[in-house]
Amino acid sequence: MSFFSQSRPGFPPGRKGLPLVGVIPWVGGGPAQKIFEWSKEYGPIMSVRMGSQDWVVLNDYDSMHQGFVEQPTKFSGRPLIPLLNQYNKSLGLGSVDYGDSFKAYRSFGEKILRGSGIGAKTIEDRVMKETEHLVEVIRAQEGKAFVLLFLLDKAVANCIWSLQFGARSDYEDPSFNRMFSALTKRDDSNFAGTAIGLMGLLPCLMSFPFFSSVNEEFLEYYKHLLGVFTDIIAEHKKTFDKSNIRGFVDAYFVEQEKGTKHFTEEELIQYSLELFKAGTQTAAGMLGWGLLCMIHYPETQTKLREEINQAIGRSAPVSMSCKSSMPYTNAFIQELMRYRTMVPFTVPHKTSEDAELGGFNIPKGVTVMGNIWAVHNDPNVWEEPNKFKPERFINKNGDFVQSNRVIPFGLGPRDCLGYQVAQSAIFIMLVAMVRRFEFFPDPEATELPPNDAGAKGNFYIPSPFNLVAKEI
Numbered sequence: 001m002s003f004f005s006q007s008r009p010g011f012p013p014g015r016k017g018l019p020l021v022g023v024i025p026w027v028g029g030g031p032a033q034k035i036f037e038w039s040k041e042y043g044p045i046m047s048v049r050m051g052s053q054d055w056v057v058l059n060d061y062d063s064m065h066q067g068f069v070e071q072p073t074k075f076s077g078r079p080l081i082p083l084l085n086q087y088n089k090s091l092g093l094g095s096v097d098y099g100d101s102f103k104a105y106r107s108f109g110e111k112i113l114r115g116s117g118i119g120a121k122t123i124e125d126r127v128m129k130e131t132e133h134l135v136e137v138i139r140a141q142e143g144k145a146f147v148l149l150f151l152l153d154k155a156v157a158n159c160i161w162s163l164q165f166g167a168r169s170d171y172e173d174p175s176f177n178r179m180f181s182a183l184t185k186r187d188d189s190n191f192a193g194t195a196i197g198l199m200g201l202l203p204c205l206m207s208f209p210f211f212s213s214v215n216e217e218f219l220e221y222y223k224h225l226l227g228v229f230t231d232i233i234a235e236h237k238k239t240f241d242k243s244n245i246r247g248f249v250d251a252y253f254v255e256q257e258k259g260t261k262h263f264t265e266e267e268l269i270q271y272s273l274e275l276f277k278a279g280t281q282t283a284a285g286m287l288g289w290g291l292l293c294m295i296h297y298p299e300t301q302t303k304l305r306e307e308i309n310q311a312i313g314r315s316a317p318v319s320m321s322c323k324s325s326m327p328y329t330n331a332f333i334q335e336l337m338r339y340r341t342m343v344p345f346t347v348p349h350k351t352s353e354d355a356e357l358g359g360f361n362i363p364k365g366v367t368v369m370g371n372i373w374a375v376h377n378d379p380n381v382w383e384e385p386n387k388f389k390p391e392r393f394i395n396k397n398g399d400f401v402q403s404n405r406v407i408p409f410g411l412g413p414r415d416c417l418g419y420q421v422a423q424s425a426i427f428i429m430l431v432a433m434v435r436r437f438e439f440f441p442d443p444e445a446t447e448l449p450p451n452d453a454g455a456k457g458n459f460y461i462p463s464p465f466n467l468v469a470k471e472i
């Protein structure tokens with residue numbers, strides 16, 4: 001007990017692990033699950049030693065709410081992560097620390113991505129347009145087995161492209177293709193992801209031979225990615241006309257023309273790149289888990305289709321306004337977000353001042369993580385949390401019950417900037433696909449694709465799998 005426990009007075013109790021590495025050797029198989037297990041011993045607000053630093057992890061909704069929502073100025077910082085800092089110089093919204101530049105970037109991003117900038121309707125319109133194309137591309141597979149997940153990545157990336165540059169791109173367009181292959185290159189190459197993850201936690205590893213070569217390789221990749229974005233943005237600027245704001249990038253140029261503080265060229269490139277990186281595989285991956293659930297539990301697919309056909313038929317456009325007439329579809333999506341928690345931990349937060357939380361003292365500068373997976377899997381809150389049961393969100397009158405305990409996008413001022421984009425893409429694409437196609441497992445496969453095989457990194461993305469989409 002003494003070897004594994006904290007001793008700093010007033011600091012949340014928890015695990016120290018081993019000298020130099022802390023608890024890292026224990027958390028490889030699923031850090032969110034392991035830390036949640038430990039929290040049963042220490043309480044929901046607990047600490048873990050990561051390398052040489054003591055982090056605080058919040059393992060339930062109440063502590064996350066009390067920190068991130070009720071004390072926003074104290075719990076909304078971002079720690080400097082030396083590994084990332086060499087790539088992005090702590091630029092881009094997700095990495096920037098709490099302060100004036102964060103506030104400027106965040107309110108600009110909210111204006112554009114959540115509504116009043118280029119319009120909430122516009123996000124929906126863009127997703128609807130992309131979805132029409134997606135349906136055509138699925139139809140073109142003519143019922144043969146294929147990896148729909150890859151097409152979903154492209155479709156979501158194109159929604160973000162349209163939001164940033166003004167219109168969807170042709171999949172064959174050289175600029176879009178260059179961006180998309182640079183963005184996804186990391187997944188194709190044999191990238192030693194574990195080594196990257198370890199260097200994120202233990203920066204001293206960066207100077208050891210094997211790690212330093214992985215780091216070099218990653219740095220090269222990131223430079224290439226930045227080069228691609230720099231070129232695309234420079235090309236876009238040639239046609240900039242301030243009387244016709246096409247999207248995020250034009251709106252940023254306007255801020256630059258006005259001389260608004262903090263709106264540098266370098267920030268634009270990192271911010272724009274980050275929206276693709278944070279948005280593409282997360283929203284597409286969620287749809288991928290949805291398809292896997294439909295294949296594993298075909299009765300859910302049937303129920304979805306029946307509801308959709310009854311609510312909007314086969315030809316009316318699918319828009320967000322359809323949501324109110326589809327309780328089961330809402331329940332399916334909410335359960336999906338809970339059951340397959342795409343982002344198990346929040347991005348690391350940092351205390352910007354000395355803070356008090358749940359009777360504990362957390363000094364300024366401490367890394368604080370929200371364990372979203374724990375909130376979604378707490379057996380004190382959820383009956384049979386490891387089962388996929390959309391019905392848990394339908395009340396006895398058949399209405400959908402929105403739960404504030406399902407928090408896939410985090411809480412407070414650092415919550416997901418793109419949640420509206422993600423929600424539109426997930427709802428509209430799912431509904432449009434289910435009403436046009438029936439999804440089956442690959443008939444050549446001897447067993448169903450696993451419904452729990454996903455990346456164990458920052459995002460829980462399903463492993464690619466084949467399926468058949470039979471047009472109805």
Ligand code: HEM
Nearest residue numbers: 094278279282283342343346347409410414416417418422
């Ligand atoms: C299902 C899809 C998605 C999920 C589950 C998700 C989840 C999250 C979570 C948990 C965070 C961290 C919150 C925190 O640190 O407390 C986050 C941050 C962020 N997300 Fe998402 N996200 C999704 C899609 C998107 C999309 C589509 C975009 C952009 C188009 C996006 C852009 C961002 C950005 C920029 C941040 C950083 C915000 C900040 O630091 O202020 N995300 N997201």
